Amino acid sequence: MSNRLELLPAVDVRDGQAVRLVKGASGSETSFGEPLAAALAWQSAGAEWLHLVDLDAAFGTGDNRALVREVTERLDIKVELSGGIRDDATLAAALATGCRRVNLGTAALETPEWVAKVIAEHGDRIAVGLDVVGTTLKGRGWTKDGGDLFEVLARLDAEGCARYVVTDVNRDGTLTGPNLQLLRDVCAATDRPVVASGGVSSLADLRAIATLVPEGVEGAIVGKALYEQKFTLEEALEAVS
Numbered sequence: 001m002s003n004r005l006e007l008l009p010a011v012d013v014r015d016g017q018a019v020r021l022v023k024g025a026s027g028s029e030t031s032f033g034e035p036l037a038a039a040l041a042w043q044s045a046g047a048e049w050l051h052l053v054d055l056d057a058a059f060g061t062g063d064n065r066a067l068v069r070e071v072t073e074r075l076d077i078k079v080e081l082s083g084g085i086r087d088d089a090t091l092a093a094a095l096a097t098g099c100r101r102v103n104l105g106t107a108a109l110e111t112p113e114w115v116a117k118v119i120a121e122h123g124d125r126i127a128v129g130l131d132v133v134g135t136t137l138k139g140r141g142w143t144k145d146g147g148d149l150f151e152v153l154a155r156l157d158a159e160g161c162a163r164y165v166v167t168d169v170n171r172d173g174t175l176t177g178p179n180l181q182l183l184r185d186v187c188a189a190t191d192r193p194v195v196a197s198g199g200v201s202s203l204a205d206l207r208a209i210a211t212l213v214p215e216g217v218e219g220a221i222v223g224k225a226l227y228e229q230k231f232t233l234e235e236a237l238e239a240v241s
């Protein structure tokens with residue numbers, strides 16, 4: 001495990017546009033233009049990863065599958081892909097884009113046997129997104145409760161899940177800072193790497209997350225702060241180097 005925090009700039013796609021939501025609420029979108037342009041800009045700025053989300057697929061309002069595939073194919077950097085990956089067909093399509101790994105959200109809550117099977121088949125190309133309010137997991141576009149964080153985490157650990165992407169839904173898109181205690185609590189409960197998501201607003205927030213690398217935090221997703229130019233990606237990479 002590296003001792004440097006990885007940064008994953010986010011491109012969330014809704015209706016063909018790169019958008020940011022507030023607390024994941026459908027309808028709270030601010031649009032930031034072409035997803036491919038945003039992704040290429042993060043790549044040019046030195047990103048090693050892109051966190052790419054098909055929000056329509058996550059909300060069940062359609063999908064942006066062709067666009068997501070084009071973005072993934074056009075990039076040289078690693079892509080973490082999520083949104084609507086819930087069965088064999090959607091998983092096969094996601095993995096066929098050439099992404100490095102996928103995040104499963106709803107499926108980990110609703111079809112645990114299938115998730116155990118694909119973890120066994122695909123190893124660390126599968127991560128699970130643990131999207132929480134308090135310690136209650138959220139699925140189906142973060143609109144449905146899906147069980148207790150620590151119970152599901154223990155089950156997924158036992159099934160060999162390689163990595164978790166932990167999002168505090170109430171911080172996401174709010175620029176109010178990451179939930180460091182949540183990250184500490186998850187790291188204490190698992191020996192698998194954790195990617196932090198939600199709330200980053202400043203370089204100080206990234207430095208604070210970086211202090212948790214020894215506890216098991218591997219990376220941080222950065223969205224609205226980059227789009228709203230709170231800092232540049234170059235500054236962020238320098239801050240955690």
Ligand SMILES: O=C(O)c1ccccc1N[C@@H]1O[C@H](COP(=O)(O)O)[C@@H](O)[C@H]1O
Nearest residue numbers: 024058082083084103104105106129141
């Ligand atoms: O990223 C968001 O803002 C977001 C908002 C609402 C729902 C999902 C969101 N993102 C990611 O989508 C996947 C879950 O998709 P699914 O449940 O597997 O279809 C997960 O990585 C969320 O973090």
